[in-house]
Amino acid sequence: MNKKIYSICGESDQIVDFEMIGNDPNFVFKNDPNFETIVLYDPEGNIVNVNSWLECANYVNGVWTDGLYEQLDFERVLFFLTVSSIVLYLVFKKIWKVRNHQ
């Protein structure tokens, strides 16, 4: 089973036949009252609430995610990391210069 499914939907010992679910247009997911509803997002920004582990696994097996990891703006992180590196580099350069002059 895909690691991503366990990480988003939680642990389970169920073995899922995704192909069978996909091929059955009348397949209905049963709600699991013990399963805390999870909100999933697709790349276009659509939202779906899943109410069972099986339903969740089926969606995550496709392109849906919980939106925490996938939607993280890595470019933003990279931007702040780079800016911090510039500041640190300039500070160290200044200190190095001062030390060499002394």
Add this chain to the structure above:
Amino acid sequence: MSSNVRKLTFLMTTVLLILLPWFLQNSSEEIKPVQIDKESTAFYQTNTCEFTLFDILSQNVLNEKINILPDTYSSVKCNSKINGVDYFESDIKVYIGTNANIDFLLQSFIWLFLLAFVPKSKERKFKHNNILPIAITAVLFTLHLLGEENFYTSFSKSYSSNISFDNYFLTSLIAALIFILIIFDDLLKDRFYNLISYFPFMFLFIGAYNTFNLNFYLIILVYVGVRIFFDTQVNIKLTLLYASLTVFWLINNENLYLYFDVDKLKGFVSSSQSTASQIFWIISFYFAVLALYTIIDESKDFVNLAKIRYNFLLVGGLISVFGILSALNPFLRFLTYYNLGLNKLGMGNFTAIEGNTWRGIAHSAEALGEYSAFTILFSVLISFHYKIKISNFEILLMFITVFSLFRSNNFAAMSSMVIFITLFFLNELIKIRSVKITLFIFVIFSSLIIYSKTSEYSYKFVSNALLNEAVSASIMSDTLPGNEDGFTAADFSNFEIFLEESKEESSLSSSLYYALDQYTNDGNIKYLPDSIALISQISVPINRSEKWGIFIAKYNPDFFEFILGTGPLQLADYYLSHETKFNDGLVLPHSSLLDLLIFFGIFGVFSLLIYSAYLIYTNKKNVVYNYLFLFILINYTKSDSILYLSSFILLYFTTYFYKFSFSIGRNFNNE
């Protein structure tokens, strides 16, 4: 810190930069990688973004079926991970995620660390601080990213042309550029005068970014150019002339966001015809040329010819070694491609491609042949003329370079190298001027007579060959009726039929229409051979009639474009504006003169030819300079080398080589 410890630290950091990104990511703990074959393709297609390059290494290190390619559309999260596997009969393509933002930082830092290995020279003092040059370079860089939208949308999911602080794709790249330039500036000051001695390494570390239509050296040259612009007195007349041409090029541009697939020209040609992109390339070209000229001019007293020769040979040897390593293993091929910044992946085998040529890690076999032949010619001329001792190691490197030259199968480079070496020794041995001239004339005429006697083609065929190829490449040739055997007027060189329609109604390019008109309607000047037939006769023995014919079929300028061109490094208009049978794929003009004609028009071509003739004339006693310069001019006339940054810089280096070779009595062996 001692020099050796510092060098070792730099070397280790560079090695870490090269290797760490490919195994530093978190990999799947539950599922383990398996050997990649036809059966496991589905496994890797299901488990994308799970394994790093190094995860699959142990299972597949000797797997000859795989071909590792960059997945240039990857997110940051999946950078350096296996993002897909496709099975083909010939090979299994494994796609490794590479993200634009990470590429820019990582590749730049690798090459910056390598720049730090250039030994320090006397410090080059700049009058002003670097804030304005950094800002201008950053603005140009932003213009480029915005102007080549179609190129970047195909490389990054996050690309956006919105100018806002929230556009972190753009802001993170600009921040990265600023960081790179700050570090580069610190490296530059102490190494400025030594840069030219180490420029041959540009043929090994090509510097083309994986996911950018940019080259690392272009960025730093632009930056140096801007610094110099504010620091020294530039040539006002030339700058004003260039500014006037810029205005013309911009007015003439249609501002189209086209997409020209730059392929192996990546990093030194525009992929768009937008005004923003055009401004970037025109201004960048100016600053890069200014930087090159100033570096060469100011370094002339610091240049060590023995060191340059050693570096040429070392790079020649290393190109062969990396070419062989790339052919042996797909992992090494991918790492070589990424870390050397190659324009395209190295060859995956030793078997020859078209025309029995092998290009190794070079972008083309032709460029590899030219570099290798130039290296050997340079080494021989420098060693004998200036009497600079050559070590056994350098002789070994020369033999390895000869291997590259033979494998590249560049006959023109090989033969011109042999001719110039022969002429050089004749010139050194024979001291009587009249004997020299007689001998040179004899060699030239006997070569021409031998060619004409041994040529299998008729005079009529070689005269028509160029136009035959040109009309065959035009779409009009498809509409011509054929005889009972299917042959058309084009096959019988019946060119008049192509001129039946007026110039405005014809689907022929303006240059082809003009050439046909000149050829058929007796445009001859008395006592001179027909110019079109003459070019055709030259093109046949050097195997260029087809390529130059395609050029004539495609090249469709209006009058002013023909006179002044479309601007430096602008090929999109030439490629996409006129329909021929060769609108797909990168069919280059195969002559740097034709490339220059597109960029600067006939005015630019003639100006550069006159300038070249002037340089040759004023340095007529400098045998080494003339032979090297002529070698480059001849070879570049039949290749597109001017479109590759490293080869462009070699042309520049050779053009101004006379500045270095003035002090014959200098003791190079002790330097």
